[in-house]
Amino acid sequence: MIINPIENGIVIDHIKAGKGMQLYNILHLGELSCSVAIIKNANSVKLGKKDIIKIDEVIDLDLDIIGYIDPGITVNIIRNGVNEKRVNIEAPERITNVIKCKNPRCITSVEQELPHVFKLTDRENMVYRCIYCESKAK
């Protein structure tokens, strides 16, 4: 399967197979007017199978969201057909308003205006906890 190389845009690479669509949705890529390609189950030396997202425009991406979904991802910024910048994503220390706390006893369940903030408490197992009630993100 061939997807044409992009001249100016972003390639989100090394996405764990199966997570491409989740990333597409959480980054609201469906709202873009440029071309966006999701390649599922591409062969990968590193991962066996991987997903890739190609965006035909350089846009601002929230790297914290990407890191939360999958810290193994690499983001490549392509300008004039050249890979100008390659960013190895890491799990962010904190994420704000990416996911919601599901604990019905949490203060965020009654005070709607509060930001939903989670902090990374266990990098090895990618455990995020609500900063208010310390419930594990699900």
Added chain:
Amino acid sequence: MRSVIDILDLSTEEIDELIETALDIIADGKKYSEKCKGKKLATLFFEPSTRTRLSFEAAMYELGGQVLGFSDSGSSSASKGESVSDTVRVVSCYADIIAMRHPKEGAPMVASMKASVPVINAGDGGHNHPTQTLADLLTIKREKGAFEGITVGFCGDLKFGRTVHSLIGALSRYKNVSFVLISPDELTVPSYIKKEILDAKNIKYYETTDLEKAMPELDILYMTRVQRERFFNEQDYIRLKDSYILTPEKLKNAKEDMCILHPLPRVNEISVAVDEDPRALYFKQALNGKYMRMALILKLLEVQ
């Protein structure tokens, strides 16, 4: 400006310092009777609590300060839909320090982010209750002399029991402390506490349903109440509430110098006959709570 939301907000050195202040207050309370003159404590209790609120109020009065506040959300602006953030912003204009209890977990943390004065968490749902832990620690220190090397049995509701979680966290920072976790299967210590505190720090512990069998090993027996307000389902509460009732007979095999602690209020999990036993220290523990709250207020108000 410093708040205390979780017992782990305080280092072991700071806890030692608070214990030292509390012991000095016990030795010579008069010395402290005007330390907080002109200062006001706001007790914001969005959930009813008699002893914690009164303990905070007594603590502030004994330091020569004054107290204002409310004792349930029905008599506060929360009943009109005001947010915690707005309430504490306003209260910060009137008081020098806030003690807050709230049924929702994390509410005092929200308060500490918005208030311009120190906030003390006086209990947030089933989550944290750091000043109860300070009371527990002072009691253990006074009775046992040190935290190192003790075996602590927790009995009752270890799932929702915030005092249990906080005390496990606090004691886990000392050497050679071991735990016996005694509860019905439905109310065991949450797995994250076992994994992230006990296992991570390689602390010796085991879980059991048998209180009497564990009794001879214990230096401290920390009893807890199964709390109706933590259950969404009344039937579960009724089924579990009488799982453990401590009686003089059950204490037969306990060490002679074992300490029986309870955060109070008690319902029926400790028979009143146990009150006469010299090992029953729960009322002394409540008194220790007042001294530690005094020490904490002094620390957070930076009063010398």
